[in-house]
Amino acid sequence: MARRFRKLMVYAALLVGAAIFSVPLLWMLSTAVKPIDQAMSSPPKWLPYQWVLTEDGRETTVGVEEISGDVAPNTSVPVQVAYQWLMEIDGQRVPVMPSADVLHGENVDVTVNFHFQANIDGDWYSAQVSDPDGTLDSDGSIDVVIIDDGGYTTRVSVDTADVRRVYDQTTDDLSASFAQSRTLAVPRESLIKTVIGWDDRSELAHVQVERRQVEPGALSKHTAFRWGNFGKAIYAMKRFPSYLKNTVILCVLTVIGTVISSTLVAYGFSRIDWPGRDKVFLVVMATMMVPFPVVMVPLFTMFKEFGWIGTLKPLWVPTFFAGAFNVFLLRQFFRTIPKDLSESARIDGCSELRIFWQIILPLAKPAIAVVALFQFMGTWNDFLGPLIYLTDEKDFTLALGLQAYKSQTGGTQWHFLMAASSLVVLPIVVLFFLAQRTFIEGISMTGLKG
């Protein structure tokens, strides 16, 4: 009886602890797939939802103020519907803002927003173009003013073919630098009232909201994950593709470097008997004691001398020279391989490199997997290294880019920040699930065995 009770207690404790330990990651994912108003709502809810209004067979997402208490059947409920006025300009539908008297008269005054963009080295920049109507049509080049990556206003001469007019579709477009607006008088029937999704109201330009009373039966509440947040977060981070590219490049290079150099060095410390070997190995172990800050400044000045600051080189070249920790791990493993294997190969006239390559390496695959895995994670997660050595945002890694994004938005777009964090975190989580056994073995290897 007492034993069963004890087991129950163990279970309860494990369950409570597991629940607490899972909350942070689950909450990150939950926030990542919510619209901003639900992410910041109080009380917090775990699952994102949306209200759908079905009218004449068409479904629209709408805003509903949470109804407290019971609603009498057949009472109509107020909902909010978001819509835009669209107008066809140059073959595209452009949101416009009509003046108040949209329902009266033949013509309506509407505001159209647009900005110019200039293509500079493949990237489109918001640009100020003087007298666009006169010069855009002419051949040759045209002077435009842009704000460059450093935040400076610069005058550039570009080909007229590289300048385009963009009609603002989103609120981001509206706040682009050098945004312009025109007021036009247009026939009333050229304006099309278009209902948009409730989530899109804060992202699209010139959105208006109207209140309507609807039958409760036409309304339904669904769980709806906003997967689109991931794409939007990537877009908001702007340089996400290059962060990802840099991180992957670094992971590949550091794993290659570590595996090649550490296996060679570990072999030298375990499979060949040479005088002084174990004393030298003590030096290797001692280097693990040195905290990174001690060597941080001279490494920085040295890489600066090499001209490597602002490149990825300081982050991967050193891994080709064997880290102590990896050498230690591999040496432990190599020592468990019977000596006879090497001896008989030597008697057969095998060269040391061939023994290394054809006998020891294939046997050491599990240990090599551990080292590769740890290095991959270490590179993916590294923050201090990139922080010190990388100067230009286009060279940033994901870890550094995420921090840069957070600094830019300053904790307002929590749903995007969590979506972006998920994109940095999830690959590692997936990797963990794929290689769980290797992981646990590796950690135990670092501990006490041997």
Place this chain on the structure above:
Amino acid sequence: MTRGERHNLLKGVGFISPWIIGFAIFGIYPLAASLYYSFCDYDILNEPALVGTLNYREMVGDSVFWISVYNTVYFAVFSIPLGLILALLIAVLLNQKVMGRSVFRTVYFLPSIVPLVGVSMIWLWIFNGDLGLINHAISLLGLKGPGWLTDEQWVKPTLVLSGVWQVGGTIVIFLAALQDVPRSLYESADIDGASPRVQLLHITVPMISPAIYFNLVIGIIGALQEFVRPYVMLDGPGPNRSALFYAINLYDNAFRYLNMGYACAMAWVLFVVIVLLTWGVTALSRKHVHYGGDG
């Protein structure tokens, strides 16, 4: 030295040559240079100029230095024991024969591998004063939660508490040690009627003392260099320098104020402290750590 030995020496050194080259360039040189810079006035733009022990003497009177020391010691004193005790308790629970043990193990271990920058973002959100999950939970109890990351009194406790989430590595090492404790010890203790608490303190803890020693040393080294979470979560020093940890202060001196000589001196002080603490813990462990016969 025989011919064979000489031959082996050549081969051995050949194999370890990547390490030798790396050690010279990325090890010995920076160590020596760092020690030299620590006695210099050095701002990277000009050549280092020897100033004797000025950097070290300046540290003594530098109030910001002492704030960062205080913050770091505070963090270490609370987070290391908390982490060790929690990890040990979880490891003991996980070591029981219960259903779904591997699932539990995954759940407890997973947080420890999550990238620290991501972790920082998650905690920023959960500990948010107005909208955070924690303060919502507190409000359910009818209380009002503090501004965890805006109130200087709560910044360090927040970092300590959230750090405990990532004890997975410590748990795994404890688990490995627990699995080597002979069952027979517990069985005879059961017969003698020893309570679980007595068994934990008098069998488990002594038997896994090498793992405790190892985790303690790793914990000290890690806590004294705490950098990423405070740096990302509080954008550096935090309210009234409450999150200005030693490593952040060092980084600021090196790369923000370009006091590179001073930064190097700080790094050497840290190094010496780590060596002394490790040595102290090792000396203590000689008395108290029990190494099993096969260990």
